[in-house]
Amino acid sequence: MRLITIDDIEAAAVRVAGRAVRTPLVPSLWAPEDRPLWLKPEQLQPIGAFKLRGAVNAIARIPDDVREKGVVAYSSGNHAQAVAYTAKLYGVPATIVVTTNTPQVKIDATARHGAKVVVVPPADRESAAEEIVATQGGTMVPPFDHPDVIAGQGTIGLEIAADLPDVEVVLVPVSGGGLISGIATAIRAKAPNAKVIGVEPELAGDTAEGFRLGRRPDWSTDDRARTIADGLRSTPSELTFAHITKLVDDVVTVTEDQIRDAIAVLAVRSQQVAEPSGAVTTAAYLHADLPRGRTVALVSGGNIDPALLAEVLTRQQV
Template sequence: MDLITVEDIHAAAERIKGTAVRTPLLPCTWTETDRPLWLKPENLQPIGAFKIRGAANAMARIPAADRARGVVAYSSGNHAQAVAYVARQFGLPAAIVVPENTPVTKIEATRAHGAEVVVVPITDREIVAERLVAERGATLIPPFDHPDVIAGQGTIGLEIAADLPDVELVLVPVSGGGLLSGVATAIKALCPDAAVVGVEPELAADTAASLAAGRRVEWSTHDRARTIADGLRAAPSELTFAHLRERVDAVVTVTEEEIRSTVATLATRARLVAEPSGAVTTAAYLHRAADLPRGRTVAVVSGGNLDRDLLVTLLS
């Protein structure tokens, strides 16, 4: 299976200029001095999450003759918003299929970007998306299982390498694996001495189980849906798992309570609003130190889209 290269990621970076924001690295002065931490705040993207990068790169690659038929995506929320936002920028019609447990905030935001939203049972989103593609002749923009999407997400790694070339550890949330695959590809090419570690919830720890077994281990959709980190409920594909086996050093897990408390920590100490999925990397830094290499660390805060009521609850 062909893996993406750092050259693919450099090309993606050129394509997404003007659509995705080049987010900064934020130093955290409230952490251990011998384990300095920087946050990569992808919650500052126009749609509040990193997904805009992969969506923009994939849509920029659609042939001109196919664009009028539009795009279709399936997503639990952030990819939905990204595709809707980028499609509007490109002047393309977009239909987004979301599971019925998607936070209302993310559904409303997707509609606000002008996309058609189709709400379906949690197990049906891919089936319905494929049907819409067949009916409309549209282009499918998957949330992670595509080289162009992976390369777009990998631009985060390019920016980390440019801003902190002596980074020693990069922590990345993992769900379907597109973000971790792309960032690991960039970091291993540009900062080969740095470790790249994925982070996922204990209640959706299929990636950790898969890497330990040397093959993809299936967890049921309903089991993965137990975690509060709604953006981390997908499972790696054959394509992303191939990248993870080749380029990721380890995957660690965090508990629901650690995720919840870290959302509050990021809000009060770092002044960042992070959704639970975006908080898992900082949770690992704070609560899984014994399982991680020491040294200059970057934690990717993948997004900040969460319901206001949930944020109030987590801060109380």
């Protein structure tokens, strides 16, 4: 199995430039001096999440005559928006399969970009997308299980290493594993002394379990759907798990209460709106037993239901 390389990521950076935002590293002045923390705010992307990078790179790599026939994707929400937005940029049709437990805010945003949205039960999303490709045509753009998608997400790692060359700890959310696969590849090449640590919700901690056991996890869709972090309910593929086992130093989990706490901390202390999936890394910084040192926490997205944000800010003490 071929893993992606730093050359793949650097090539992706050229394709992504001008279409995705080069997000800054934002220092967290509330963090203790012996554990300095920088946030990488990917919620500043036009679609509110990092997924734009992978979608742009993957769709840019499709030959023009094939791309004009359209693209198809399945997603819990942010990849849906990314593919819909990128398809609009290229002027091609997009059909997006989302699930019945996808937040309405993400479904509405996907539709606003002009995509046709199909809603199915969580267990049917991949098969429904494959059937659309088989019967209606178009190119599948997977949310994580594709080298071009992984390479696009890896551009985040390039930026972290360029902006903080002496970074010591990089915290990355884990779901299907495409994001951490790309970032770990870039960090290993550009900041080899840094530790790359994945973060999952405890209720969807399949990768953490698999990492400890040395084999791909096998949690059911229903088990992984329990977490409030709707963007972290997927499971790694053979391709992404191969990257994780080779390149990642550890995978830790956080509780639902810790995720809620981190959403509030980010909003009140850092003036950043994060969805639950984007807040897990800050939750790990606040609550998990992690290596000390200069730390970057990736805020992967900010597409949170307004009612949930209001509930968290009302109930949490910061």
